[in-house]
Amino acid sequence: MGFDFLGFNFRKYHGKLLIKPSKTSIAAVKGKIRAIIKAGGSLPQDALIRRLNPIIRGWGSYYRHVVSKQVFSDIDHAIWRMTWNWAKRRHPQKGQRWIKDRYFAHRDGRDWVFTDGSDTLFQMASIPIRRHVKIRGQANPYDPDWAAYFRRRYVRQGKPTPYLAHWLST
Template structure:
């Protein structure tokens, strides 16, 4: 079944659909949603990545890290970046900021363990200086120098911009003849 109505195990009622968790929460008049006529609804709809999909994604990343125990840092980064980029872009249209931060923290912990395992006789400061670099304003980037002085860095979930879906304006329809509106909308 693609979606289920959950009201068990202490969870609030909602729907899980295509990896998204869709729930509605009561909201005051300044934070509430509105219908198409501008009338206040009294609730706010919140769509987030489901806990199950977060867990599956983290387990996939952990499996890649575990299978690359002896691989060079560049090889690990090249295997992880497509996984992180794809998952983060899929959930970039919903409320994902906290989810992205949590996943980045868990991956950081996995990478620290990976790096310390590779150098058991070195102290933590040495390990951090070897594998984490400062790039721009970010002091904790898992990165390495490659040939030609290019830096190969691990992508971060939180660096993916959250771009919410833009609702169709008022009574607009693809069949109303407003080609400028629809072509600019489709271009985005």
């Protein structure tokens, strides 16, 4: 079956271990976002976006190392539904086309982007999934023989070369 630990669900599917965000953590982040949107019924759009973005970004960053691309997409869709209902509640006498034109825009090849022109709601699905790669067992960052290995590792991860590895290689 599997088990939950620290917000992750560990389970074997056809003999392969997959780690995903747990259902309780998904429900918790959706509930938190829903509470902010409901409490911000009279907030301007930019203030609402500024309150939501850190939560969306932080939750996505925590789960970006596991199997979570579909979960990110599902949460983005739930957030879209919440923001659409928020906009409809603010203007009950206006039509759907007017509401879409007022609160949503077409940006970077995507339609229905919740934006006020300057601030844009962050899309969790835009977070790249990056798997954790273990360091070789014998590798030592203080040994000059391993400096090339660590330099390649940092370049592959898109990180700047740390001072120590740079110093050992010269």
